[in-house]
Amino acid sequence: MVHEKLNQSVEILNEIGVDCWMTVDQESGVLSDPVMDFIVGTGVTWLSFFLVMANGETHAVVGNLDGEKFQRLNLFRHIHTYRDSPRETLVGILDKYNPRHIALNYSLDSAAADGLTHGKFLKLEQLLSGTPYTERWISAEPVIAALRGRKSEEEIRRIRKAIDITLEIYDQVTRQVRPGWTERQVAEMITRARLERNLEPAWEEEHCPSVFTGPQETGAHSGPTDRLLERGHVFNTDFGVRVDGYCSDLQRTWYILKEGETEAPETVIHGFDTIVGSINAAFECIKPGVRGVDVDTVAREYITSRGYGEYPHALGHQVGRDAHDGGVLLAPAWERYGDLPFAPIETGQVFTIEPRLYLQHHGVVTIEEMVQVTPDGARWLSRPQNRLYLIS
Amino acid sequence: MVHEKLNQSVEILNEIGVDCWMTVDQESGVLSDPVMDFIVGTGVTWLSFFLVMANGETHAVVGNLDGEKFQRLNLFRHIHTYRDSPRETLVGILDKYNPRHIALNYSLDSAAADGLTHGKFLKLEQLLSGTPYTERWISAEPVIAALRGRKSEEEIRRIRKAIDITLEIYDQVTRQVRPGWTERQVAEMITRARLERNLEPAWEEEHCPSVFTGPQETGAHSGPTDRLLERGHVFNTDFGVRVDGYCSDLQRTWYILKEGETEAPETVIHGFDTIVGSINAAFECIKPGVRGVDVDTVAREYITSRGYGEYPHALGHQVGRDAHDGGVLLAPAWERYGDLPFAPIETGQVFTIEPRLYLQHHGVVTIEEMVQVTPDGARWLSRPQNRLYLIS
Numbered sequence: 001m002v003h004e005k006l007n008q009s010v011e012i013l014n015e016i017g018v019d020c021w022m023t024v025d026q027e028s029g030v031l032s033d034p035v036m037d038f039i040v041g042t043g044v045t046w047l048s049f050f051l052v053m054a055n056g057e058t059h060a061v062v063g064n065l066d067g068e069k070f071q072r073l074n075l076f077r078h079i080h081t082y083r084d085s086p087r088e089t090l091v092g093i094l095d096k097y098n099p100r101h102i103a104l105n106y107s108l109d110s111a112a113a114d115g116l117t118h119g120k121f122l123k124l125e126q127l128l129s130g131t132p133y134t135e136r137w138i139s140a141e142p143v144i145a146a147l148r149g150r151k152s153e154e155e156i157r158r159i160r161k162a163i164d165i166t167l168e169i170y171d172q173v174t175r176q177v178r179p180g181w182t183e184r185q186v187a188e189m190i191t192r193a194r195l196e197r198n199l200e201p202a203w204e205e206e207h208c209p210s211v212f213t214g215p216q217e218t219g220a221h222s223g224p225t226d227r228l229l230e231r232g233h234v235f236n237t238d239f240g241v242r243v244d245g246y247c248s249d250l251q252r253t254w255y256i257l258k259e260g261e262t263e264a265p266e267t268v269i270h271g272f273d274t275i276v277g278s279i280n281a282a283f284e285c286i287k288p289g290v291r292g293v294d295v296d297t298v299a300r301e302y303i304t305s306r307g308y309g310e311y312p313h314a315l316g317h318q319v320g321r322d323a324h325d326g327g328v329l330l331a332p333a334w335e336r337y338g339d340l341p342f343a344p345i346e347t348g349q350v351f352t353i354e355p356r357l358y359l360q361h362h363g364v365v366t367i368e369e370m371v372q373v374t375p376d377g378a379r380w381l382s383r384p385q386n387r388l389y390l391i392s
Numbered sequence: 393m394v395h396e397k398l399n400q401s402v403e404i405l406n407e408i409g410v411d412c413w414m415t416v417d418q419e420s421g422v423l424s425d426p427v428m429d430f431i432v433g434t435g436v437t438w439l440s441f442f443l444v445m446a447n448g449e450t451h452a453v454v455g456n457l458d459g460e461k462f463q464r465l466n467l468f469r470h471i472h473t474y475r476d477s478p479r480e481t482l483v484g485i486l487d488k489y490n491p492r493h494i495a496l497n498y499s500l501d502s503a504a505a506d507g508l509t510h511g512k513f514l515k516l517e518q519l520l521s522g523t524p525y526t527e528r529w530i531s532a533e534p535v536i537a538a539l540r541g542r543k544s545e546e547e548i549r550r551i552r553k554a555i556d557i558t559l560e561i562y563d564q565v566t567r568q569v570r571p572g573w574t575e576r577q578v579a580e581m582i583t584r585a586r587l588e589r590n591l592e593p594a595w596e597e598e599h600c601p602s603v604f605t606g607p608q609e610t611g612a613h614s615g616p617t618d619r620l621l622e623r624g625h626v627f628n629t630d631f632g633v634r635v636d637g638y639c640s641d642l643q644r645t646w647y648i649l650k651e652g653e654t655e656a657p658e659t660v661i662h663g664f665d666t667i668v669g670s671i672n673a674a675f676e677c678i679k680p681g682v683r684g685v686d687v688d689t690v691a692r693e694y695i696t697s698r699g700y701g702e703y704p705h706a707l708g709h710q711v712g713r714d715a716h717d718g719g720v721l722l723a724p725a726w727e728r729y730g731d732l733p734f735a736p737i738e739t740g741q742v743f744t745i746e747p748r749l750y751l752q753h754h755g756v757v758t759i760e761e762m763v764q765v766t767p768d769g770a771r772w773l774s775r776p777q778n779r780l781y782l783i784s
């Protein structure tokens with residue numbers, strides 16, 4: 001998989017017109033550039049440099065005691081080791097190619113493309129001071145966005161497996177959860193089901209799953225509480241697992257029947273159908289070349305046109321090695337999303353679609369599906385929730 | 393523990409004379425500033441700012457959907473949320489205090505103090521453009537070094553527990569390993585012993601433990617191979633576990649007896665005693681105010697004076713939440729260690745002492761102990777290896 005992504009990165013460099021891409025890492029155990037998982041597949045101790053050139057040449061400059069590991073890995077064609085300082089080796093490699101630009105892993109908007117720390121950036125400037133290369137930095141964000149965004153068949157297989165397991169666990173929720181359980185009990189049930197399968201959560205365990213019930217307004221990213229699941233309320237969960245390094249991220253909504261009810265009241269069904277409708281409207285709109293903001297607008301306006309308040313977040317994000325995988329966002333033009341809503345969607349990308357709305361007296365209705373962009377539209381990776389799940 | 397470290401950081405700011413310290417994080421699931429574990433204790437989704445002022449005031453600026461979590465945590469005194477942009481809130485807070493300096497988490501040398509990414513630094517400059525604050529950045533390295541370095545009693549208790557378990561597992565190695573096992577088999581035995589105790593490794597599993605046997609020169613940071621443990625050779629391991637978030641990091645050396653031998657040959661004993669002697673020499677030298685480089689020099693010269701080559705790495709590093717915990721290093725004045733060897737040692741810090749030497753025909757002899765700096769010297773946290781362990 002690392003070989004595959006490293007080769008893919010050479011193709012991307014040529015397509016985008018970048019002649020040199022450099023990833024810098026150090027003490028990976030403390031803090032590691034997320035790109036390392038894609039093109040290196042292991043960590044380093046000392047300050048290290050991984051260069052990929054558009055002509056296909058690859059260089060690793062690593063501390064002497066990391067050297068043997070990289071020889072064994074046999075991934076980068078040229079392995080250079082140093083004891084005192086990497087300066088001479090690094091300058092030598094750059095002199096050999098004299099690249100027009102050197103793409104570094106920083107981005108103002110996308111955390112997934114922002115793995116170079118500020119100190120390592122300053123260190124790089126210090127190491128290369130007196131050379132022309134300190135004037136040639138560009139952001140590697142387009143390279144990383146393409147590398148993460150364009151999923152291979154194997155990557156999709158892993159994501160699908162994570163999705164299938166998540167939905168299997170959600171089916172278990174529908175069968176087992178009863179009125180009077182606490183949010184925390186629902187979360188514990190989901191966590192047990194995950195641990196039985198020996199899987200990691202797709203994000204921080206404290207809110208994976210999150211569980212929200214009832215009409216009290218709550219943040220979407222806090223952990224489950226001792227609040228009780230009451231009849232007449234809706235509850236929702238947000239959960240995902242990591243399978244062979246790849247994530248799912250899915251939300252579902254349940255209604256807890258009152259005594260004597262056999263289905264949810266009209267107002268709840270109307271809210272639920274509005275969420276399904278907005279997801280379908282967004283799905284129809286997704287295809288290569290469309291901007292993320294345009295998809296968000298379609299879903300957002302669908303919901304407000306049916307009389308509900310707009311959701312206070314983005315419609316969707318990419319998913320891959322991370323639940324929030326960076327790159328183009330299906331998001332409104334709010335400053336906090338920077339430029340990410342304005343980039344065009346590409347074939348191969350995997351997105352969530354996750355609108356929400358609030359029903360007074362009942363709670364938050366939300367669904368999160370996952371789709372993949374195809375050459376002429378999108379296809380579902382998740383089996384969409386098209387009816388409200390009922391708990392009695 | 394997070395409360396304790398957050399309060400400690402206020403003391404440190406006053407002592408160092410820094411009036412404002414700001415930690416910036418975003419999408420912690422993708423990449424998180426290591427400082428977050430110390431003073432925040434949870435992750436964030438949207439671009440967030442955590443300000444600690446020397447006057448004891450603390451502010452968190454987080455995305456709206458992260459807000460409730462921070463209200464519940466009740467850790468930062470002032471919680472501010474935003475939907476579109478954090479700009480106005482952030483400028484408002486800075487205007488209120490008008491700090492002389494704003495310490496940010498970047499460092500040219502210490503990965504543990506270098507959690508601010510370059511993109512987030514640029515974003516910060518963009519958000520604060522037009523204000524005087526973009527001229528007031530300083531590195532928070534001294535703050536973070538003190539915060540990580542000065543261990544509380546509870547932190548020491550956790551580290552000791554990690555050490556005790558590691559030594560217990562090493563005793564098991566001495567009892568169970570036999571000539572003819574492969575490096576990989578030794579590593580598997582150690583990993584099983586760790587998993588039985590439900591513990592995480594102290595660093596990346598692929599070389600935690602590392603196991604090296606025999607006279608073939610190898611890197612210290614590569615994983616175990618199928619090489620056999622042969623009679624007449626030495627083998628060593630490097631291993632640690634994480635207990636309640638805190639690490640151990642210890643190395644031991646074994647000798648595999650030849651048929652008929654009851655102890656190791658004189659040359660091996662001489663090498664082993666040299667390592668013990670150099671560790672003791674370093675131990676005697678450690679006390680507050682001494683520079684790391686001076687401790688390294690004592691151990692290094694002890695070894696070369698007895699006729700061996702010098703070790704190709706630093707003598708020791710700090711240990712805490714991370715096996716490589718940043719701050720002052722017991723290291724030679726090589727460029728790759730930057731300024732870290734030249735800072736003075738402080739009371740409360742925990743160091744490894746880990747020299748090595750190479751014995752032709754036998755292999756690498758190395759021991760790694762852990763010590764804590766006291767007001768007038770140092771004390772052992774590990775039970776030192778003072779005799780070569782024998783395998784027959």
